[in-house]
Amino acid sequence: MERGKTTSDSVVTEFEGTMLRNEDSFSYFMLVAFEASGLIRFAILLFLWPVITLLDVFSYKIASIKLMTFVATVGLRESEIQSVARAVLPKFYLDDVSMDTWKVYSSCKKKVVVTRMPRVMVEMFAKEHLRADEVIGSELIVNRFGFVTGLIRETDIDQSVLSRVADLFGDRKPQIGLARPGKTLSTTFLSLCEDHIHAPIPENYNHRNKQFELRPLPVIFHDGRLVKRPTPATALLILTWIPLGIILAAIRIFLGSVLPLWATPYVSKIFGGQVIVKGKPPQAPTAGNSGVLFVCTHRTLMDPVVLSYVLGRSVPAVTYSISRLSEILSPIPTVRLTRVRDVDAAKIKQQLSEGDLVVCPEGTTCREPFLLRFSGLFAELTDRIVPVAMNYRVGFFHATTARGWKGLDPIFFFMNPRPVYEVTFLNQLPVEATCSSGKSPHDVANYVQRILAAALGFECTNFTRRDKYRVLAGNDGTVSYLSFLDQLKKI
Numbered sequence: 199m200e201r202g203k204t205t206s207d208s209v210v211t212e213f214e215g216t217m218l219r220n221e222d223s224f225s226y227f228m229l230v231a232f233e234a235s236g237l238i239r240f241a242i243l244l245f246l247w248p249v250i251t252l253l254d255v256f257s258y259k260i261a262s263i264k265l266m267t268f269v270a271t272v273g274l275r276e277s278e279i280q281s282v283a284r285a286v287l288p289k290f291y292l293d294d295v296s297m298d299t300w301k302v303y304s305s306c307k308k309k310v311v312v313t314r315m316p317r318v319m320v321e322m323f324a325k326e327h328l329r330a331d332e333v334i335g336s337e338l339i340v341n342r343f344g345f346v347t348g349l350i351r352e353t354d355i356d357q358s359v360l361s362r363v364a365d366l367f368g369d370r371k372p373q374i375g376l377a378r379p380g381k382t383l384s385t386t387f388l389s390l391c392e393d394h395i396h397a398p399i400p401e402n403y404n405h406r407n408k409q410f411e412l413r414p415l416p417v418i419f420h421d422g423r424l425v426k427r428p429t430p431a432t433a434l435l436i437l438t439w440i441p442l443g444i445i446l447a448a449i450r451i452f453l454g455s456v457l458p459l460w461a462t463p464y465v466s467k468i469f470g471g472q473v474i475v476k477g478k479p480p481q482a483p484t485a486g487n488s489g490v491l492f493v494c495t496h497r498t499l500m501d502p503v504v505l506s507y508v509l510g511r512s513v514p515a516v517t518y519s520i521s522r523l524s525e526i527l528s529p530i531p532t533v534r535l536t537r538v539r540d541v542d543a544a545k546i547k548q549q550l551s552e553g554d555l556v557v558c559p560e561g562t563t564c565r566e567p568f569l570l571r572f573s574g575l576f577a578e579l580t581d582r583i584v585p586v587a588m589n590y591r592v593g594f595f596h597a598t599t600a601r602g603w604k605g606l607d608p609i610f611f612f613m614n615p616r617p618v619y620e621v622t623f624l625n626q627l628p629v630e631a632t633c634s635s636g637k638s639p640h641d642v643a644n645y646v647q648r649i650l651a652a653a654l655g656f657e658c659t660n661f662t663r664r665d666k667y668r669v670l671a672g673n674d675g676t677v678s679y680l681s682f683l684d685q686l687k688k689i
Contacts, residue, residue: 216296217300234281288417289417581634
């Protein structure tokens with residue numbers, strides 16, 4: 199094989215500043231520090247930001263990367279970093295993807311992504327969402343006890359990238375090299391490429407291959423507590439707000455537990471909360487009549503509580519896998535399911551005979567604009583079904599978790615400065631849309647899922663609770679009650 203021949207339809211792209219619009223990787227190390235370790239490491243890395251910035255200004259970019267890597271990863275298990283890279287980082291990466299770069303990149307068959315960050319932080323996103331064939335980045339050193347030392351194997355990251363790209367393509371040259379202009383990581387691998395394209399790529403760039411994909415694969419499952427990417431300014435704001443947020447959350451939870459339900463929405467406005475109601479809620483059941491089954495989308499643990507606030511009466515909620523602390527703090531009755539179909543069906547029927555009931559057929563929360571597959575059990579048990587589209591907006595902290603301790607979910611929700619809930623009541627299902635007309639429970643569940651997705655502008659999926667937990671937590675979502683010591687470790 200002749201040296202210098204080109205591997206057609208191949209591309210090598212720089213990750214920071216080219217595939218991503220932002221070339222500063224500081225916020226992604228901050229995410230690793232916060233989600234894999236906690237607030238102390240997060241604060242230490244933020245306080246070192248001026249030093250990191252000075253290193254970048256004086257062209258010691260490799261030194262700044264090594265410093266961020268050390269502070270964010272030292273003492274962690276590699277599996278913890280992998281968990282953050284799988285469950286947390288993809289959402290923030292995807293929000294920063296340059297679509298002009300993506301069009302050129304996705305039009306090629308063989309795709310290689312290079313980065314100065316540790317490979318473990320980028321590989322899952324690049325392969326799963328960008329469909330990269332290879333990811334080349336620095337390698338973390340792990341000691342014999344399984345802990346990351348904070349150091350990387352490469353003494354010279356740029357030369358390591360150059361040699362690995364050369365080894366990957368052998369005697370052939372990649373066709374396209376995508377990178378930022380100037381003295382960056384790209385100056386090492388661009389010399390190996392036939393064509394050089396510098397970011398930002400013009401919108402009217404003439405693609406050789408017109409068969410590019412419209413968008414990367416979406417992120418459906420996402421974990422982590424932080425809503426916004428922790429840039430230095432945002433991270434400082436979060437650190438400043440947390441003490442105030444804890445006090446505010448304590449006041450909100452206390453008032454919610456002592457005030458009557460009908461008064462809570464009015465008082466919540468004083469403390470920054472807001473509930474937006476659309477549609478007409480049904481009246482409370484009269485004596486001797488069975489209750490209505492409210493079928494809700496599941497956005498946070500607060501869905502049934504907010505629904506009770508809106509209705510002005512306590513409506514029991516069907517639950518599964520919530521923590522004991524959440525049950526204690528809950529201002530409404532909860533009915534714990536067993537996941538044994540006959541037992542759960544009997545429990546739900548008993549509750550409906552006594553009054554209204556709330557159920558979330560997805561079985562778990564989903565943050566992104568998607569609905570998970572609905573269980574058909576609810577459709578078998580009653581024809582009085584009222585779909586309710588629930589959605590929420592928060593500024594700082596997510597109120598759901600798959601990897602952390604669920605007992606903190608309501609606390610994180612109330613720590614947000616202005617949490618907003620939207621509750622949209624749809625019309626009760628007509629008899630012809632229920633199982634009474636001969637429809638299968640599966641068909642009824644799919645129909646309810648579709649109309650709720652349409653009301654919210656979301657997409658329906660066939661993913662289930664197990665799919666979510668396998669992606670985010672590496673398990674099937676089965677809950678084991680932890681000892682007090684284990685709960686403290688999670689906090």
